[in-house]
Amino acid sequence: MSANQEIILSGIRPTGRLHYGNYFGAVHHFLRLQQEGKRCYYFVADYHALTTITERREVYRQTLDMLRTYVACGLDPLQSVIYRQSDLPSTAELALLLGMITNIGHLERGTTYKDKFAQIQDDPKVAGNPLSYGLLGYPVLMAADILIVKADVVPVGDDQRQHVEMAGDIAQKFNARFGETLQIPRSVARNALRLPGLDGAAKMGKSDNNTLDLLDDEKTVLKKIKGVPTTTDPAPLNTDSNDPNDIVPQMAPGVGVLYRLLHLLAPEEVYLEFVAEYRAQGKFYGKLKQTLAQHVSAFNAPIIERYNDPANGDDAIKDFLRENAKKVTPVALDTVESCREAMGIGRSLHRG
Ligand code: ATP
Ligand code: MG
Numbered sequence: 001m002s003a004n005q006e007i008i009l010s011g012i013r014p015t016g017r018l019h020y021g022n023y024f025g026a027v028h029h030f031l032r033l034q035q036e037g038k039r040c041y042y043f044v045a046d047y048h049a050l051t052t053i054t055e056r057r058e059v060y061r062q063t064l065d066m067l068r069t070y071v072a073c074g075l076d077p078l079q080s081v082i083y084r085q086s087d088l089p090s091t092a093e094l095a096l097l098l099g100m101i102t103n104i105g106h107l108e109r110g111t112t113y114k115d116k117f118a119q120i121q122d123d124p125k126v127a128g129n130p131l132s133y134g135l136l137g138y139p140v141l142m143a144a145d146i147l148i149v150k151a152d153v154v155p156v157g158d159d160q161r162q163h164v165e166m167a168g169d170i171a172q173k174f175n176a177r178f179g180e181t182l183q184i185p186r187s188v189a190r191n192a193l194r195l196p197g198l199d200g201a202a203k204m205g206k207s208d209n210n211t212l213d214l215l216d217d218e219k220t221v222l223k224k225i226k227g228v229p230t231t232t233d234p235a236p237l238n239t240d241s242n243d244p245n246d247i248v249p250q251m252a253p254g255v256g257v258l259y260r261l262l263h264l265l266a267p268e269e270v271y272l273e274f275v276a277e278y279r280a281q282g283k284f285y286g287k288l289k290q291t292l293a294q295h296v297s298a299f300n301a302p303i304i305e306r307y308n309d310p311a312n313g314d315d316a317i318k319d320f321l322r323e324n325a326k327k328v329t330p331v332a333l334d335t336v337e338s339c340r341e342a343m344g345i346g347r348s349l350h351r352g
Pocket of ligand 2: 205
């Protein structure tokens, strides 16, 4: 491996099952970068999940299940360094150091915090521990995740772009104040995806009860897709383009998510056939839903099979977690020690 090879880092919270937004916004890129032979660090963000999960027994179980799903999707713990965020506790030390130079105003402008804040104004009984110090500091912990492995590229969905940019801002501020210490991550692609929810909400999200999941069986897939709201008659399309980025915004939200998914999963000619149906404004939603459900189930089937493979059980996951934590720890400690030194508290006296 060459010393100047690009470093990739990304993570997913174990707050539920992996859905199509997670897959096409993130995991799909993880696989491509792994395939390209890049140095990839992919983690499951169990510290981050604690801003949402209130049932303590769920965190560890869901972390292992998310790791099994990673493997079922094709992420390979021998090619990529796949680890659990909390197995790298030096991330928490780096977050503490970065917190010293992060303005509260900057954090209050973070989208996750702002959205939750607005939600609470509407309904003060929102579940969990919504306005915690941890939630406000989410972007600082995320900056630590990224900066600790000296990541160059952070593949994430559109909803997380702002947080990656904040990590870059924090690193730049650190370097300006204490000298060149941290690697500045490059931002993600401008055309990053934000898949809408099956309910037509702007984003499909694990915590939003509007997801189509990679582990959904045939019956569940059909039920969920049939339930997507398509009551509105097709509105005329104000363009000749067939690109989903051009036409989906002109559709009713539920219809839009069906076309987005069809474009991602079906052969081009099938997608184009249904765009033509849409333009003809006939009654075709039943057929569209049936076709899409078939493509989704065919996509899910091999993933479900690998997920349930006994070779992909808890013991196998724990084995590679132990090995991969050993691989990521030296680079993480190197970053934290450099930051300690740069900030003036000096290197740790016991780490050697
Ligand atoms: P939660 O609701 O608990 O925050 P989530 O579904 O938003 O869960 P995350 O773990 O926060 O998932 O994000 C994991 C990755 O998936 C990130 O890279 C994020 O940008 C991406 N992602 C999440 N939802 C979508 C979506 N609807 N479209 C595209 N990418 C998404
Ligand atoms: Mg999220």
